[in-house]
Amino acid sequence: MTNSGRNRLIDRAFSVWGVVSTFIGIALLLMFIGIILYDGLGRINWAFFTSLPSRFPEKAGIYTSMVGTLWIVVLTLILSLPLGISAAIYLEEYAKKGRFSNILEINISNLAGVPSIIYGLLGLQIFSRTMGLGGNLLAGAFTLALLVLPIIIVATREAIRAVPGSIKDASYALGATKWQTIWLQVLPGASGGIMTGVILALSRAVGEAAPLIVVGALAYVPFVPASPMDQYSVLPIQIFNWISRPQAGFSTNAAAGILILLAITLAMNLVAVYYRSRYQRKSN
Amino acid sequence: MTETKQHGETVQTESRSAIEIRNLSTYYGDFRALDDINLTVDPMTVTALIGPSGCGKSTLIRVLNRMNDYIDGFRVEGQVLVDGQDIYDKKVNVEQLRKRVGMVFQKPNPFPKSIFENVAYGLKIQGIKEKSFIEERVVKSLQQVVLWDEVKDNLKKNAFGLSGGQQQRLCIARTLAVEPSIVLMDEPTSALDPISTAKIEELVFELKSQYTFVIVTHNMQQAARISDKTAFFYMGNLIEVGDTQQIFTNPGVKRTEYYIRGQFG
Numbered sequence: 327m328t329n330s331g332r333n334r335l336i337d338r339a340f341s342v343w344g345v346v347s348t349f350i351g352i353a354l355l356l357m358f359i360g361i362i363l364y365d366g367l368g369r370i371n372w373a374f375f376t377s378l379p380s381r382f383p384e385k386a387g388i389y390t391s392m393v394g395t396l397w398i399v400v401l402t403l404i405l406s407l408p409l410g411i412s413a414a415i416y417l418e419e420y421a422k423k424g425r426f427s428n429i430l431e432i433n434i435s436n437l438a439g440v441p442s443i444i445y446g447l448l449g450l451q452i453f454s455r456t457m458g459l460g461g462n463l464l465a466g467a468f469t470l471a472l473l474v475l476p477i478i479i480v481a482t483r484e485a486i487r488a489v490p491g492s493i494k495d496a497s498y499a500l501g502a503t504k505w506q507t508i509w510l511q512v513l514p515g516a517s518g519g520i521m522t523g524v525i526l527a528l529s530r531a532v533g534e535a536a537p538l539i540v541v542g543a544l545a546y547v548p549f550v551p552a553s554p555m556d557q558y559s560v561l562p563i564q565i566f567n568w569i570s571r572p573q574a575g576f577s578t579n580a581a582a583g584i585l586i587l588l589a590i591t592l593a594m595n596l597v598a599v600y601y602r603s604r605y606q607r608k609s610n
Numbered sequence: 611m612t613e614t615k616q617h618g619e620t621v622q623t624e625s626r627s628a629i630e631i632r633n634l635s636t637y638y639g640d641f642r643a644l645d646d647i648n649l650t651v652d653p654m655t656v657t658a659l660i661g662p663s664g665c666g667k668s669t670l671i672r673v674l675n676r677m678n679d680y681i682d683g684f685r686v687e688g689q690v691l692v693d694g695q696d697i698y699d700k701k702v703n704v705e706q707l708r709k710r711v712g713m714v715f716q717k718p719n720p721f722p723k724s725i726f727e728n729v730a731y732g733l734k735i736q737g738i739k740e741k742s743f744i745e746e747r748v749v750k751s752l753q754q755v756v757l758w759d760e761v762k763d764n765l766k767k768n769a770f771g772l773s774g775g776q777q778q779r780l781c782i783a784r785t786l787a788v789e790p791s792i793v794l795m796d797e798p799t800s801a802l803d804p805i806s807t808a809k810i811e812e813l814v815f816e817l818k819s820q821y822t823f824v825i826v827t828h829n830m831q832q833a834a835r836i837s838d839k840t841a842f843f844y845m846g847n848l849i850e851v852g853d854t855q856q857i858f859t860n861p862g863v864k865r866t867e868y869y870i871r872g873q874f875g
Binding site: 510 | 709713
């Protein structure tokens with residue numbers, strides 16, 4: 327009796343502790359968002375989106391860094407998507423299962439966990455110096471493409487693996503080649519999962535500052551980049567720059583910038599969630 | 611290439627066997643799944659492959675259209691002749707082979723596309739673009755499997771909306787649309803209810819005047835009902851093959867008799 331009483335007590339205690347643990351995370355997040363909203367929401371107006379950076383906090387805006395972020399995201403997508411999907415197709419459909427493919431697999435999974443600053447240093451040597459790209463958009467996009475490539479490969483492989491083998495069998499049995507089967511059955515079947523992975527990967531790229539600082543993104547850009555060979559800044563770097571200023575006006579600007587960045591990543595995640603749920607419904 | 615395509619099927623000069631298997635052994639890595647199999651299948655007949663799970667019958671049927679090619683470590687020794695041609699010869703075009711040797715699977719596996727697109731798939735991947743030709747072939751194939759009346763108003767609807775039995779008949783129609791001469795069926799009714807099963811059996815019976823069937827089945831009554839010849843496999847060996855009538859009433863080997871009577875397996 328006493329024993330079971332004690333066990334029930336432990337049970338209760340743990341369930342309470344579990345609730346507390348869960349809410350600590352949520353509470354801190356809500357607090358953070360609350361503070362940011364309080365600090366920054368009043369600063370967001372149309373001029374904030376259309377203004378160039380400035381010495382005066384009330385005149386400064388995120389126009390150039392927003393456009394820079396847009397450039398970086400689109401270029402990163404263009405560079406990483408074909409490579410990532412092709413690599414995943416090779417690994418899933420063509421590579422012979424064996425030691426070599428195991429080593430590749432482990433390496434790719436590990437690459438997804440490498441700190442982003444390491445990619446920045448890699449990019450600095452390869453793209454900025456050896457390829458002579460310096461600090462332009464292309465160098466940044468190449469670096470971020472490297473960063474998100476493992477994420478895209480892993481997500482695409484999972485999506486490809488989720489396509490039922492029976493569908494592939496049916497295609498082959500009708501005389502389809504491997505490429506036809508991949509193009510007409512596997513990729514359409516996996517598209518939802520691939521989309522989800524790509525969007526999540528890009529939403530990570532949007533928030534990166536460290537690797538871009540290393541490959542020469544600027545903190546102060548009074549112009550909008552017109553080509554991939556131009557210099558640029560991105561939102562996280564703009565925010566970082568503002569936070570490091572002493573004037574109070576700039577930390578308000580930073581809070582407003584953080585709100586915009588949060589809104590962008592949240593929107594991207596929502597799109598990913600939407601695709602995932604639609605994809606799951608379809609496959610049921 | 612184009613010539614044979616335009617003139618359609620090759621003329622069969624004599625009634626030689628549709629499939630001839632000579633000293634066939636197959637391996638998954640070191641494991642021998644089939645051991646020295648010799649078997650001939652006559653044109654326009656139904657041959658049933660029976661035997662307990664793991665006896666090699668599914669391996670054998672998948673050898674006939676080289677569906678095992680994608681399995682790492684799978685290896686074939688001996689010869690498999692389809693219409694007199696060794697299908698494991700290096701010069702053989704596997705895609706062409708599979709157009710001649712179609713396959714229907716255990717579970718209905720329609721593509722996540724419309725009914726029409728399912729049947730048209732085999733034609734479209736051959737690069738056929740002529741709409742009227744494709745439509746004609748789709749209608750004909752759906753009529754062959756007695757599905758046309760049920761789906762003719764819903765050709766654009768997703769194939770997943772069909773019942774299991776209808777889906778399996780759609781899969782057969784899809785196979786027939788590329789005009790194979792041989793149709794392989796790997797336990798085609800094991801996922802279906804008795805009525806749907808009866809419909810498929812009826813189909814096979816009607817279509818065997820035009821096609822050669824090889825069917826893997828776990829259902830003894832089914833083998834007895836629809837096949838002309840029955841081959842009994844056990845542990846990778848072909849134990850006995852003969853006329854279905856004879857195998858079921860007067861088997862030559864005790865093990866066959868025990869299996870058919872349900873005493874093991």
